[in-house]
């Protein structure tokens with residue numbers, strides 16, 4: 242068996258003390274690494290946390306990524322520090338992914354994307370899970386793999402960071418649709434159709450932006466889609482489920498624990514799809530539902546009564 246603890250203890254700075262930042266910090270700490278956590282309301286400054294860091298792990302919601310990256314730019318970052326991003330979203334103004342923001346801000350540092358079917362509540366309970374770390378730098382991805390791998394957390398490397406990052410981001414919109422599907426009690430056939438066609442939509446968008454098709458069939462695409470589309474622990478799923486039960490988006494978001502990134506991602510995708518003429522029918526209905534333009538039942542009818550067509554038309 243592999244000795245998972247064979248790497249020397251590293252200094253890990255985790256940015257964001259929400260559900261996923263805390264989860265990642267616990268995994269690294271349990272593997273014997275020195276972990277310090279920064280959050281907006283915490284007692285450490287950013288400068289203190291990143292000083293001497295071998296790895297800077299960001300689990301900040303998309304809306305805060307650029308602001309924090311810009312604050313870090315003015316600080317003394319160890320030249321060999323590797324950035325790891327675990328955020329699953331898109332910046333509305335630039336359509337950048339979080340890893341693109343980190344790479345643009347720190348062009349001489351390696352950036353690694355960490356993404357997979359990782360519902361943080363299950364990980365907190367010590368249940369087994371697997372994830373993917375992807376980077377243009379093989380060495381950096383392998384270092385992150387060593388730091389996080391354990392008997393409860395299996396980490397695979399991958400060389401398509403954009404595909405891995407988009408898998409985790411795009412599935413959030415399909416998870417909202419899946420929550421609607423379950424909230425309306427549409428059954429297992431409907432759910433299977435939705436998730437499968439959702440994956441087709443993810444591949445289409447991903448290919449458009451330059452991600453590899455096969456990446457979407459791995460843990461960070463299909464894997465994360467299965468986890469979030471089937472679990473009430475997913476906040477995105479909860480948004481859809483509760484809308485199908487008659488609540489408004491405002492009511493749901495007011496009580497939601499943590500961030501449902503799919504709400505903003507859906508808007509960004511619709512803008513792009515309109516400008517570039519990409520067909521994303523499920524995302525379009527989720528968008529219209531979130532905007533209050535259709536009811537969950539009307540969204541279902543719109544999808545079922547679309548023009549009939551061949552299964553494959555990427």
Ligand SMILES: NC(=O)C1=CN([C@@H]2O[C@H](COP(=O)(O)OP(=O)(O)OC[C@H]3O[C@@H](n4cnc5c(N)ncnc54)[C@H](O)[C@@H]3O)[C@@H](O)[C@H]2O)C=CC1
Pocket residue numbers: 257258259260261262280281300301302303304305306308309327328329330359360361362498499500502
């Ligand atoms: N919770 C989960 O199961 C997983 C979450 N993710 C992703 O990780 C990211 C964070 O998710 P959670 O930890 O669940 O969310 P959360 O809402 O629990 O935590 C978000 C963190 O970001 C920080 N933040 C937000 N805006 C900020 C700003 N302007 N400046 C500085 N900090 C700011 C918050 O203070 C908080 O520490 C999301 O992109 C999510 O999609 C990924 C995998 C699993």
Ligand SMILES: O=C(CO)COP(=O)(O)O
Pocket residue numbers: 329357358359360361409413416465468469474475476477478500501502
């Ligand atoms: O991405 C996640 C699990 O992999 C978490 O999903 P939610 O953000 O929908 O809770």
